[in-house]
Amino acid sequence: MSASASHRSVLRYIYNHNPFYVISAVLMLFAVRSAYGTIEIGSINCWIMMGVLAGYTLLLAGIGVLIVRWGKVWEDARSILLLLLLLFLGVSVSMDDLFSRVSQDQGLLLMCGGFLFSALLSEAVLWGAGIRLGVRYRIPYHLFLALFYAAPWWCSPEMHPRSPAELEWTLFLFPVVASVLFLCLWPAIRGGVSYVKSNGTPWGWPWFPWIAFGMIAACVAFRSFILCLTFGPAGPMWIKPISGPRLISFDTLWGFYFLIPLGFVLLVLLLEGAILTRNKVFQAGLVRLAPLLLLLAMPMSGGPVHTGFLFKVTDAIGSPIWLAAWMLVGFYLWAVVRRVPDAIWGGVGVLALFTIVGPQTLGTRTLIEPTPWPLLLDGALMLGLGLRRRSSGICTAGVIAATLGIWYLIPDSILAEYRFTACFHLLWLSMLVLGLTMKDDFSRVLQCASALLIPLVSVVVILNERAAEIPLIWRLSYVGSWAVGCLLIARLWSSRWFKFSFAATVGILLYTSATFAFRLAIQYLSREAVIAFIWSAAALILAFLISAHKARWLPEPAWLTFRKDTPPEPEILSPPPDVTSGEEE
Numbered sequence: 001m002s003a004s005a006s007h008r009s010v011l012r013y014i015y016n017h018n019p020f021y022v023i024s025a026v027l028m029l030f031a032v033r034s035a036y037g038t039i040e041i042g043s044i045n046c047w048i049m050m051g052v053l054a055g056y057t058l059l060l061a062g063i064g065v066l067i068v069r070w071g072k073v074w075e076d077a078r079s080i081l082l083l084l085l086l087l088f089l090g091v092s093v094s095m096d097d098l099f100s101r102v103s104q105d106q107g108l109l110l111m112c113g114g115f116l117f118s119a120l121l122s123e124a125v126l127w128g129a130g131i132r133l134g135v136r137y138r139i140p141y142h143l144f145l146a147l148f149y150a151a152p153w154w155c156s157p158e159m160h161p162r163s164p165a166e167l168e169w170t171l172f173l174f175p176v177v178a179s180v181l182f183l184c185l186w187p188a189i190r191g192g193v194s195y196v197k198s199n200g201t202p203w204g205w206p207w208f209p210w211i212a213f214g215m216i217a218a219c220v221a222f223r224s225f226i227l228c229l230t231f232g233p234a235g236p237m238w239i240k241p242i243s244g245p246r247l248i249s250f251d252t253l254w255g256f257y258f259l260i261p262l263g264f265v266l267l268v269l270l271l272e273g274a275i276l277t278r279n280k281v282f283q284a285g286l287v288r289l290a291p292l293l294l295l296l297a298m299p300m301s302g303g304p305v306h307t308g309f310l311f312k313v314t315d316a317i318g319s320p321i322w323l324a325a326w327m328l329v330g331f332y333l334w335a336v337v338r339r340v341p342d343a344i345w346g347g348v349g350v351l352a353l354f355t356i357v358g359p360q361t362l363g364t365r366t367l368i369e370p371t372p373w374p375l376l377l378d379g380a381l382m383l384g385l386g387l388r389r390r391s392s393g394i395c396t397a398g399v400i401a402a403t404l405g406i407w408y409l410i411p412d413s414i415l416a417e418y419r420f421t422a423c424f425h426l427l428w429l430s431m432l433v434l435g436l437t438m439k440d441d442f443s444r445v446l447q448c449a450s451a452l453l454i455p456l457v458s459v460v461v462i463l464n465e466r467a468a469e470i471p472l473i474w475r476l477s478y479v480g481s482w483a484v485g486c487l488l489i490a491r492l493w494s495s496r497w498f499k500f501s502f503a504a505t506v507g508i509l510l511y512t513s514a515t516f517a518f519r520l521a522i523q524y525l526s527r528e529a530v531i532a533f534i535w536s537a538a539a540l541i542l543a544f545l546i547s548a549h550k551a552r553w554l555p556e557p558a559w560l561t562f563r564k565d566t567p568p569e570p571e572i573l574s575p576p577p578d579v580t581s582g583e584e585e
Contacts, residue, residue, distance in 0.1 A: 092149050095110060095111075139184065147174075148223060165312075185269060225254050293324050332350060356368055376409070
């Protein structure tokens with residue numbers, strides 16, 4: 001491609017997407033932010049900054065209506081409409097310092113004025129552009145606008161004097177309130193695609209109007225951070241170093257864990273939308289990616305203000321990781337109720353986290369001692385699901401989880417000394433039962449594994465040093481019982497694996513019995529006499545087997561039979577009678 005053609009493609013891309021509205025808005029917000037960092041903040045200057053943002057917002061709204069109403073340039077209008085939401089947030093943020101400087105009556109008027117400005121301008125843009133936004137979407141939208149302006153008024157210590165601890169919890173509750181407002185979108189989601197038909201734009205559901213509410217979710221996260229930065233107990237927002245310009249102090253009580261309730265609500269709303277549209281791919285993606293909510297619970301700062309409030313939250317309601325895990329359990333439970341495929345596995349995985357995650361867990365250093373009840377519950381769930389689906393693999397996974405739970409449970413019981421033996425036999429017997437009762441491919445693997453374990457365990461029981469504490473007669477009885485069991489299973493289920501296991505176990509049993517008898521005999525007789533008795537008995541057994549074969553009591557061994565390709569010996573025929581001599585006679 002030539003250089004001129006490449007330049008034309010770049011210019012065409014810029015022309016089609018027209019990013020200059022975004023660039024202009026970003027530069028305007030940056031200019032306001034830079035002004036806050038360089039000029040002396042006062043009541044007059046705060047009004048000027050707010051007025052500049054409000055005027056720019058009004059100008060951008062007018063341009064948006066103009067290009068839609070008379071130009072039908074929807075590609076550029078989409079950028080403008082989203083930028084208006086960001087600018088409404090900027091206007092509300094610019095009021096934060098004013099709420100710290102005006103009286104209570106003036107603060108109330110300021111809050112109402114800011115909300116009315118944003119609400120009326122939004123309605124004017126919708127009417128001027130001919131965009132029809134349903135009541136189910138419009139009411140939550142205006143509630144969010146009201147929240148953006150009411151939050152600084154309510155959190156301001158000058159407007160509502162309160163103790164530092166009460167102020168911290170008030171700031172913490174802001175994203176929680178926003179999450180509740182997002183639940184107000186539930187009726188709109190239930191309306192589905194048909195509710196946004198003929199909306200006056202070229203965009204369909206879900207792009208309209210869910211991109212706008214996605215922007216609102218981002219604004220909620222940013223607004224929560226700014227509230228903590230402005231009104232939090234960290235002290236002045238601006239700090240003056242020894243040399244250089246003033247800087248912002250970011251050691252605040254805010255953390256990403258503030259957004260865990262918001263993330264949970266958004267997951268539920270997205271899942272409901274995917275269910276209503278029967279989008280299986282999106283449902284599966286949500287089920288797989290939902291555990292990323294736990295990333296919000298990771299500590300983000302080591303500052304004293306942030307860490308101090310994190311400890312307060314942990315002591316009062318639980319650690320963020322613990323809370324996020326419970327919310328994920330609720331999400332997967334709702335997905336199971338709504339019959340989302342494979343949602344049960346996500347719930348099982350998250351539930352297993354509670355084995356090592358407790359209310360005081362803040363990271364890897366504060367993990368708790370393993371607790372058995374999550375594993376036992378997971379095991380029961382998987383075992384029930386496996387029996388319902390007739391799947392030996394799922395049942396085996398449930399048995400393994402339950403066995404691990406019992407492993408951590410036994411130390412608190414009278415069976416602590418026999419923990420390994422009890423858990424091993426539970427797992428082994430479960431594999432045996434599943435292998436014999438299930439009829440899928442994995443059940444045959446379980447049959448083979450459980451059969452091979454019988455002679456191996458028999459060897460361990462006989463030769464292990466720890467097993468030597470148990471009387472030999474008990475150990476021989478144990479091995480003999482498994483030999484009888486192998487024989488019965490081999491006959492009833494026609495399993496060749498248990499036939500091999502029976503033969504191996506009987507061999508081990510006979511060898512052990514003979515060894516025990518030999519050691520017992522040499523205690524009373526000489527070693528040569530005992531060896532002679534053994535060889536005598538062996539010779540007698542061999543002689544009896546030969547006699548039994550001659551009596552046709554035993555099957556013919558292959559090495560005694562003639563091969564098919566061996567020619568038979570010639571038969572000796574007697575001479576025929578002499579007919580001539582008889583006639584002569």
